[in-house]
Amino acid sequence: MINWYPGHMAKAKEKLKENLKVVDVVIELLDARIPFSSRNPKFDSLIGDKKKVIVLNKMDLADKKITDIWVKRLSEEAPTVAINSLNGQRINLMISKVKNLMSDKLNQLKRQGRRKKPIRLMIIGVPNVGKSQLINQLCEYGSVKTGNKPGVTRGQQWIKMRKDLELLDTPGILWPRIDDEEISFKLAATGAVKEELYDSELVGYKLLKVLKDIISDTLEEQFDLSQVNNDTLELMEDIGRRRGCLMSGGKIDRERTGNIILNEFKSGKLGRISLEISSN
Structure with a gap:
């Protein structure tokens, strides 16, 4: 369904490997609606034994009960927290988990009488998972460039942050080819890839x-239907008809209808919905 690996992402992967040497803690940012599918399978081998905090972003768009299950499950691997990077909800909890990981090292520096250094962070994640929004919430001095389209942040820079933190900004990295159709579908549905790279219908x-x-x-309720048709194609045409997605001869424009369904899901107009209950 998707075959996308821009050149800047290949270069970023190599740069990430180099910069890990100067980073204290990695924040692995996932989409709370699809925690499994939004995990880059290359990340674990890249990170190695580096300290890590797992963060489930966009918690406001995901089913709370399911997110709680994911937080509990992923906490067995590394400290895990769900956040909303748009409004900063629970970001302080994320910071406290980062500091807890570094407490031994910081205490050692204190005992040695050495100057306390900022904790150096790196945030990694697939595109459009909310990295720039999270960085903006953490920054003391202004904000970085953000956008709604995947891959908008392409440069690398150290960013001074609040509460004794420094961040090495890196672009999101998507793996070379996504052969699993279900993962491809979920990444497309949640906005991890550009619309022109998949069939919206x-x-x-x-x-x-x-x-x-x-x-x-x-x-x-949302599409003003008398009932939900059990046949998905007929249901899609019902929605298209209600939203005026008509072509000549009264034929339904299914591509336009597909875009409407996707946009209303991604914006949260259909409620808090998780597409993954487990990693199986």
């Missing part, structure tokens, strides 16, 4: 197939 259809089984009442 197909992704919208697959998303609707999932949504009709878990939020049928919401779909009825």
Whole structure:
């Protein structure tokens, strides 16, 4: 479904390996709606034994009960917290987990009478998972460039942050090829890849197939339907008809309809929805 690996990401991967040597803690940023699919399988081998905090972002868009399950499960691997990088919710908890990881080293410096150094962080994650928003929440002096499109932040720089932190900013990194169709679908549906790189009709259809089984009442209300059709294709056409997605001869524009379904899911208009309950 997706085959995308821009050259700047390949270079960033090599740069990341070099810069890990000067970083104290890595923050692995995931999408709370798809914690498994938004994990880059290359990250663990890149990070090695470096200290890590796992952060589930966009908690406001995900089902709270399911997110709590993921936090508990991932906490067995590393300290884990769910946040909302848009409004800063629970970011202080994330910072406290970072500092807890570094407490032994900081105490050792204090005992030796050496000057306390800022904790150096690196945030890694697939594109459009909210890295720039999180950086903006943490920055003391202004903000970095942000955008709604994946891959907008391409440079690397050290950023002075609040509460004795320094950040080495790195671009999001997507793996060379995504052969798993389900992972491809979830990344596309949540906005991790640019719209022009996937078929919005197909992704919208697959998303609707999932949504009709878990939020049928919401779909009825949001799209002003008398009922939710069990046939996904017919349901998609019902939605297209209600939203005026018509072409000549009364044919439904399914590509436009797919975009509407995707946009209303990504914006949270359909409620707090998680697409992954487990990593199986």
